[in-house]
Amino acid sequence: MYHGGMNRRLRSPLRVALLPFALVALAAASPPKKSLTPSEVIARAPPSAWVAVPDEDLLLIDFDTGQRVAVALAPDFAPVHVANIRTLARAGWFGGITINRVQDNYVTQWGDLTEKKPLPAGIVARPPAEYERPLKGLAFHPIGYRDAYAARTGHAGGWPVASDGRSAWLAHCYGMVGVGRNLAPDTGTGAELYAVIGHAPRHLDRNITTVGRVLGGMEALSALPRGTEALGFYKEGFPRPAIVSARLAADMPAADRPRYEVMRSDSIDFANWVLARAHRKDDFFVRPAGAVDICNAMPPVRALGPSR
């Protein structure tokens, strides 16, 4: 009973039919590669399998704790909000902004506690709700496994994406960054942001603008004391981590710029990596799942460039 055979249901013809062509082709053409572990696939991926996050899309947030959080911005999904965030960063607006909310298994959120700090010139005060975009125009690679929330999920440009076949949107996975807003859908500017620190709250998909992903320094957001007020807000007087500066890599001296690379969603190495995540061959696993959900398949990231 405890050591039954592989779960054949997950390996039915229907499941195979859902696999994207590239993965099926790979499985057929390169059986030896199937025995690599996910880490081995990453270690062996050639330079061409990686793409650098553009300096204009890399936001470095330095906290007074000495910790740095690196966020990749997603202009292909939220162009107006990302433009706002760039404007805020370039105006030095984020300096002094504090983390005000840490709700366990949900989000860490930072913003202007006074709600009175004037926004700089050039900010679109009521940007459109950039909750989704056309699927067309994205190089979308379906993951090929079921999802509780969306008709299909997959990857595009290094992002976790969900789609109904016409629209596409960023999936609210661990480490994704979104725009805090009030009840009206177009009330977020990008001045108040949050990062997911728990199980993917996918019910937020298409209810909020998602603007990026934490690529480095996640601990500075996930390991904080949880707030004791409703929704995880910190009590008045609680010592809050404060932002010293938030800058785009493009605005830093070239020698100081961190460099992050994300594995290309359209590379054979990435397809191999997803397969290896679904069909674990590590010695530890006695029963590979035969599937992987989109938020357990966040594209691999590596940090290069100067450390600090």
Add this chain to the structure above:
Amino acid sequence: MYHGGMNRRLRSPLRVALLPFALVALAAASPPKKSLTPSEVIARAPPSAWVAVPDEDLLLIDFDTGQRVAVALAPDFAPVHVANIRTLARAGWFGGITINRVQDNYVTQWGDLTEKKPLPAGIVARPPAEYERPLKGLAFHPIGYRDAYAARTGHAGGWPVASDGRSAWLAHCYGMVGVGRNLAPDTGTGAELYAVIGHAPRHLDRNITTVGRVLGGMEALSALPRGTEALGFYKEGFPRPAIVSARLAADMPAADRPRYEVMRSDSIDFANWVLARAHRKDDFFVRPAGAVDICNAMPPVRALGPSR
């Protein structure tokens, strides 16, 4: 484009057909209740909708940080391992045990760093791999939504459960507690445990024995500094939180016993709550997901009894 209509694909007849009978009956019989938010459903649930965790199944772990973690044990899923954990607790064995591993978006793990502390009499040294059990005998209530990993998911006795139709197993959701082991499947005794602190690592399902769920004090495990060594292990010399005592509520003076109640999986209130999670009516939501995955539907818990 950004404000399209409801996602009809998620509301197709097939989806409704998958809903458990109780939910369908409810939706038909009590339409007004559908407008309640999840919090409102919890607030209105009568006492009969809640069931107390038995004192024999409630493990209270006190750390030298002053924090307490409350874990509900799952003897219906892992009887031998749970018996071991009770024996370890009653022998005072957990005193001095430290947290040695905190891997971001994965697990916090505690155990005997020396690996030499003798186990007390009565411990089954090589318990069977209690990775799954027969579905038969469980009051299983399907959640009615898709899952990336298992043919079906749902709830039984207040637990998140996955099943292939014959076997059933606890799903590795946020806050679930499992038994650390070496490569051989039957090498975990229950002396080394971990809790999930990130997106549900469902690939561990049926690869490891799951013994319980953190019901209280999760922050003491999730908000810790992340380990800097491989797999999130703390570096030698890093100050590790240590367990002062781990006791069963049954072994505490009656007046000191914490009391936790979990919403009954077989109550109409729970069915209502799952529906409310899937079809959010809070003013914030502009597009309810129409579904919820098993790890975003962890049965509600409430703490009663003496605080400390």
